[in-house]
Amino acid sequence: MKSSEIRTSFIDYFVERGHIHRESSPLVPHGDATLLFANAGMVQFKDYFVGLETPPAPRAVTVQKCLRVSGKHNDLENVGPSPRHHTFFEMLGNFSFGDYFKAEAIEMAWELVTDVWGLDPAHLQATVFEEDDEAERLWRELSTLPADRIHRCGAKDNFWAMGDTGPCGPCSEIFIDRFPDQPAVDFAVGSENGRYLEIWNLVFMQFERSADGSMTPLPNPSIDTGAGLERVAATLQGVASNYDTDLFQPILAATAEISSIAYEGGDGESDVAMRVIADHLRSVGFLLADGVIPSNEGRGYVLRRILRRALRHGMRLGFEEPFLHRLIPVLGEVMGSAYPELGATERATSQTVQAEEEKFLSTIAAGARQVQIAVEAGRAAQSSQLDGETVFRLYDTFGLPLEVIEEIAEEERMEVDRAGFAEALEEQRQRSRQATGDGQKQLVAVQELLRKAEESPRTEFDEDEDRLTGVRPLRFIRQGAHGPEITDHLAVGDEGIVFFERTVFYAEGGGQVGDVGEISWPGGRAEVIDTQKDGAGNFYHSVRILAGAVNRGTEVELAIDVNRRRDIERNHTATHLLHAALREVLGETVRQAGSLVEADRLRFDFTFSRPLTEEERERVEDRVNHWVRRASPVAIQLQSQEEALARGAMALFGEKYGETVRTVEIPGFSLELCGGCHVGNTGQIGLFALVTERGVASGVRRIEAITGREAAEAWRRQQHREQALVEIAGVPAERLEEEFTGLRQRLRDAEKELAAVRRQLVAGESLQADDGPVDVEGIRLLVREVPPAPAEELRDMADILRQRLESGVVVIGSRGEDKVGLVVAVTQDLVPRVHAGRLVKALASRVGGGGGGRPDFAQAGGRDPEALSAALAAAPEDLRSLL
Numbered sequence: 001m002k003s004s005e006i007r008t009s010f011i012d013y014f015v016e017r018g019h020i021h022r023e024s025s026p027l028v029p030h031g032d033a034t035l036l037f038a039n040a041g042m043v044q045f046k047d048y049f050v051g052l053e054t055p056p057a058p059r060a061v062t063v064q065k066c067l068r069v070s071g072k073h074n075d076l077e078n079v080g081p082s083p084r085h086h087t088f089f090e091m092l093g094n095f096s097f098g099d100y101f102k103a104e105a106i107e108m109a110w111e112l113v114t115d116v117w118g119l120d121p122a123h124l125q126a127t128v129f130e131e132d133d134e135a136e137r138l139w140r141e142l143s144t145l146p147a148d149r150i151h152r153c154g155a156k157d158n159f160w161a162m163g164d165t166g167p168c169g170p171c172s173e174i175f176i177d178r179f180p181d182q183p184a185v186d187f188a189v190g191s192e193n194g195r196y197l198e199i200w201n202l203v204f205m206q207f208e209r210s211a212d213g214s215m216t217p218l219p220n221p222s223i224d225t226g227a228g229l230e231r232v233a234a235t236l237q238g239v240a241s242n243y244d245t246d247l248f249q250p251i252l253a254a255t256a257e258i259s260s261i262a263y264e265g266g267d268g269e270s271d272v273a274m275r276v277i278a279d280h281l282r283s284v285g286f287l288l289a290d291g292v293i294p295s296n297e298g299r300g301y302v303l304r305r306i307l308r309r310a311l312r313h314g315m316r317l318g319f320e321e322p323f324l325h326r327l328i329p330v331l332g333e334v335m336g337s338a339y340p341e342l343g344a345t346e347r348a349t350s351q352t353v354q355a356e357e358e359k360f361l362s363t364i365a366a367g368a369r370q371v372q373i374a375v376e377a378g379r380a381a382q383s384s385q386l387d388g389e390t391v392f393r394l395y396d397t398f399g400l401p402l403e404v405i406e407e408i409a410e411e412e413r414m415e416v417d418r419a420g421f422a423e424a425l426e427e428q429r430q431r432s433r434q435a436t437g438d439g440q441k442q443l444v445a446v447q448e449l450l451r452k453a454e455e456s457p458r459t460e461f462d463e464d465e466d467r468l469t470g471v472r473p474l475r476f477i478r479q480g481a482h483g484p485e486i487t488d489h490l491a492v493g494d495e496g497i498v499f500f501e502r503t504v505f506y507a508e509g510g511g512q513v514g515d516v517g518e519i520s521w522p523g524g525r526a527e528v529i530d531t532q533k534d535g536a537g538n539f540y541h542s543v544r545i546l547a548g549a550v551n552r553g554t555e556v557e558l559a560i561d562v563n564r565r566r567d568i569e570r571n572h573t574a575t576h577l578l579h580a581a582l583r584e585v586l587g588e589t590v591r592q593a594g595s596l597v598e599a600d601r602l603r604f605d606f607t608f609s610r611p612l613t614e615e616e617r618e619r620v621e622d623r624v625n626h627w628v629r630r631a632s633p634v635a636i637q638l639q640s641q642e643e644a645l646a647r648g649a650m651a652l653f654g655e656k657y658g659e660t661v662r663t664v665e666i667p668g669f670s671l672e673l674c675g676g677c678h679v680g681n682t683g684q685i686g687l688f689a690l691v692t693e694r695g696v697a698s699g700v701r702r703i704e705a706i707t708g709r710e711a712a713e714a715w716r717r718q719q720h721r722e723q724a725l726v727e728i729a730g731v732p733a734e735r736l737e738e739e740f741t742g743l744r745q746r747l748r749d750a751e752k753e754l755a756a757v758r759r760q761l762v763a764g765e766s767l768q769a770d771d772g773p774v775d776v777e778g779i780r781l782l783v784r785e786v787p788p789a790p791a792e793e794l795r796d797m798a799d800i801l802r803q804r805l806e807s808g809v810v811v812i813g814s815r816g817e818d819k820v821g822l823v824v825a826v827t828q829d830l831v832p833r834v835h836a837g838r839l840v841k842a843l844a845s846r847v848g849g850g851g852g853g854r855p856d857f858a859q860a861g862g863r864d865p866e867a868l869s870a871a872l873a874a875a876p877e878d879l880r881s882l883l
Contacts, residue, residue, distance in 0.1 A: 014061035026290040037067040041093030042224045052536035058099035080276040083241035088283040090229035098220030110143045123177045125149040129158040129170030174200040200227040251278040254330045259317040273313035280310035288349040289341040293697045322357035325350045347589045348607035352699030367400035371408045380838040388420015459539035468558040489551035498541045507533035511595035512676040517560040524548020570708040571602040573678045580670040581623035624688040631683025635665040687711040780808030798825040820847045820862035842878040846871035
């Protein structure tokens with residue numbers, strides 16, 4: 001069976017048995033701060049399993065995009081050498097939310113693998129949790145498996161838990177014998193060496209684990225199953241490696257073609273490299289399609305790391321120019337029919353990948369110079385090893401792969417402290433976990449409190465009102481000394497979270513910030529400092545009690561900050577107009593890559609491979625203001641997602657949408673899926689002004705703009721600045737540019753003349769002064785402190801003095817208010833004896849700085865101007881020690 005047929009047969013089988021088909025959720029989990037990426041099929045159903053959200057139907061089937069590159073589910077280093085490990089994979093899964101349980105799950109799984117997929121029952125085996133008598137009995141009753149092919153296993157392999165606390169339960173796995181013609185081996189041995197391959201895992205969620213480790217039965221046990229498509233395809237297509245399936249072969253063939261190296265499916269370096277490229281191409285393509293942008297932190301960092309690992313393996317195939325972007329269309333051919341987002345983003349993805357490739361190649365070149373400096377510094381310190389901290393700095397700051405650092409160090413006969421590097425890397429990971437862990441733990445703690453509460457405070461948002469009276473709080477969470485805690489009231493001085501059944505406060509989402517405002521009641525009031533929400537629709541009103549006390553029986557009035565909301569509405573509608581204008585001016589390959597809508601500005605990230613020209617910026621701004629002046633009505637409508645997309649509504653990749661969606665339309669120009677707040681007509685925006693446009697990542701540009709009151713105020717400030725310049729220059733406004741251009745040129749000319757005079761003066765005085773060059777073991781050493789000057793001038797001075805010395809060493813120092821500049825120049829005849837980089841490093845250490853450079857010319861800086869005189873006086877001593 002082709003992989004496409006396997007997907008279809010799996011979905012069709014379960015749909016025929018009452019399951020609703022849910023499309024794969026994006027790789028970026030929606031509203032879940034505890035996960036970087038979706039790593040299992042159940043991720044999009046997590047709130048159903050923990051009771052935070054009610055499923056629309058009790059049964060579901062999916063083929064889920066998954067990524068495992070971080071945390072305990074990290075397969076990155078195994079990808080390539082292993083025939084079955086991947087970063088990106090597809091998980092086939094069927095789910096029951098309190099409907100059927102073990103018997104039906106086992107029966108349907110057995111029927112699918114044997115009757116639909118046609119696997120020989122004689123080649124199958126099953127495992128159950130060692131204490132799960134029921135599952136073992138059901139396998140005997142519902143399948144043809146004999147007792148000796150049903151194996152009891154421990155909790156490590158056959159007990160699943162969502163976390164330290166929460167839903168958990170035993171699981172049962174189906175294994176296939178990959179070599180049935182060979183003599184049977186013990187299951188424990190065969191499951192470890194790959195003879196028996198797991199193809200499906202059935203999780204029976206039947207317990208709730210408490211913090212003390214105790215487990216109580218769940219009132220509605222559930223089912224969560226997962227079968228990796230890649231493994232199933234390898235099994236059904238009769239091949240030994242997942243990479244030999246139709247999911248990978250076209251990519252491997254294309255890689256072989258452009259590299260002119262045949263793929264032989266073995267363990268050689270080129271075969272491993274091709275498998276890494278094929279796997280990582282899938283991860284890169286899907287991450288970019290889901291809106292992740294390469295960066296130096298979070299998800300973007302993971303994407304960049306995967307992409308660069310693919311490029312490093314490309315170098316092993318001889319690629320010295322960008323190549324990975326040429327494979328993006330092949331990925332679309334293989335998987336585009338199942339995932340249309342690949343085709344919709346193909347051009348933007350190719351541009352982003354190519355830009356990242358070019359950046360990485362330049363990083364390698366620049367980083368190699370940094371390694372050289374580190375090697376020279378090590379030699380100066382009489383060390384034969386690059387220490388772990390230095391190696392980690394080259395890896396982390398300059399983006400150099402460890403193997404590249406090792407290659408350069410080996411050429412320079414230096415060793416690399418791998419153990420020290422590993423230690424520094426782990427310390428950085430711990431810092432990263434600490435930095436992100438506290439906020440995640442706080443969110444998880446609050447959600448855990450809500451899940452255990454009797455009531456579910458789901459919130460209805462009233463978007464048409466600014467004020468709501470006569471409402472009572474449903475629940476309070478106080479921020480206590482030891483974390484959040486549920487309470488029945490909040491009193492003056494308390495900070496915490498309040499939940500209501502209805503609210504007028506918009507919760508942050510879709511790029512729009514949350515509302516702020518006030519909650520009041522007779523004798524008291526609270527400041528609402530932020531509004532957030534979780535995936536179940538609970539609105540978190542973060543409050544600070546300013547007066548009085550409030551409890552669950554108190555009737556309160558909710559009031560948003562109206563002026564702030566109106567500014568946000570202007571900016572949000574303007575964001576939609578900007579998106580449409582960019583696509584009109586730059587082409588329809590432009591897509592949104594992120595946004596931020598605040599009261600005083602809007603920020604819009606979009607895919608585009610180059611900076612906008614001045615003409616393009618003006619055209620975009622003009623198109624937005626054209627629609628502002630038209631005062632077109634903004635139409636908001638609820639409709640089915642299918643209907644909205646059929647009408648051409650723009651959906652943001654990476655966002656989670658339900659069956660019913662909210663559309664925001666400016667008729668004739670823009671139609672988007674959006675849950676945010678907007679003006680009634682575009683004329684209420686008033687004015688749109690594009691402030692900046694710049695790059696923020698490979699293939700991604702960012703526009704910041706202002707509207708309404710902020711735009712008017714910015715125009716007024718600009719007028720004031722212009723009038724001030726008119727008065728300073730003494731010319732009319734229309735001549736300001738000409739006047740200041742001329743003034744700037746005259747200043748440059750004067751600076752050049754002054755610099756030339758200063759250089760000649762210093763050079764002449766230095767050679768004629770009584771304290772001219774001194775002799776250090778036969779070498780003429782000239783040391784001078786000169787007035788403050790730019791680094792370029794210091795270099796020129798040193799070069800002039802070096803030429804006049806004919807043979808010798810020049811040391812120049814210059815001090816500013818809080819810094820020191822040093823330059824060392826050595827004539828060519830002395831380079832075998834004196835290394836300028838080592839001498840300047842020794843001098844720099846005396847002024848609280850560092851530096852280095854070539855054997856004949858080097859410069860450094862320092863932070864202690866007061867120490868410069870002593871450092872220059874020590875130059876003969878430092879030179880002598882180097883000799």
